[in-house]
Amino acid sequence: MSQAPADQTDHERGEARPATAVALREPAHQVSPRAVTYWRVSALVAAVVEWAIVIPVYVFVLPVVFEDPARPWWTTAILVVSLVAPLVHLLLMPQLRFRVHRWEVTPTAIHTRAGWIDIESRVAPLSRVQTVDSTQGALMRVFGLASLTVTTASAAGPITIDCLDRDVAQRLVAELTEVTGASEGDAT
Structure with missing residues (x-):
């Protein structure tokens, strides 16, 4: 295999040049500041609907399904996650989303x-x-x-x-x- 002279360019040697990355600047405008409250209220509505389903299922349905008022430990773990996750979403998502959009x-x-x-x-x-x-x-x-x-x-x-x-x-x-x-x- 022969070596190309050092003074030849990549193009002259038939080699592709690495593409120069062009940085894309972020868009100039943010969405309305009222979006934060809107997203928070939307998340709260979704959380209330979720809780309105999860809590009655835990309190009334699971004791019947397991034929015992003492539910398995994992059902309580699912309940806790189902109650806490929407709160975390409600607190974090609106501000993060506003910074990005x-x-x-x-x-x-x-x-x-x-x-x-x-x-x-x-x-x-x-x-x-x-x-x-x-x-x-x-x-x-x-x-x-x-x-x-x-x-x-x-x-x-x-x-x-x-x-x-x-x-x-x-x-x-x-x-x-x-x-x-x-x-x-x-x-x-």
Whole structure:
């Protein structure tokens, strides 16, 4: 095997250069600060529903199933986890999620970051946007929030920005609709 002269470049030797990593900056805008309270109330509602199922099952159903008022130790362990886990979720998730959730629309793309355990960043060119939808659940209306869903010509699915101020969401829908309506083609 022959050795290439040291003054030859990787390209001249037929070797691939390692790709230079370009750091993607985080999106510029955070979601509404009211999102923290909204997520906390949503988690509390889910916890109450869970507790409303778990506690009666533990108190009334398990003694009948085991034909003994003294339940096995593991049923008590499951009960404790079922009571504590929603509390931990309620206390940690909203603040962590607020720190992570960000969005930005530039003249060429929409960029989002979401999650709190698994964090997902998405960038989609505006030329690929097909539809822009805004949604508000009943609880979101109470907090003056809305979510925006941008459907693109992508196998990864739509991009969602949760918990924007209602006015920001309406302005963003109008802006994205104008931009995508002005572009030619079918966004595929």
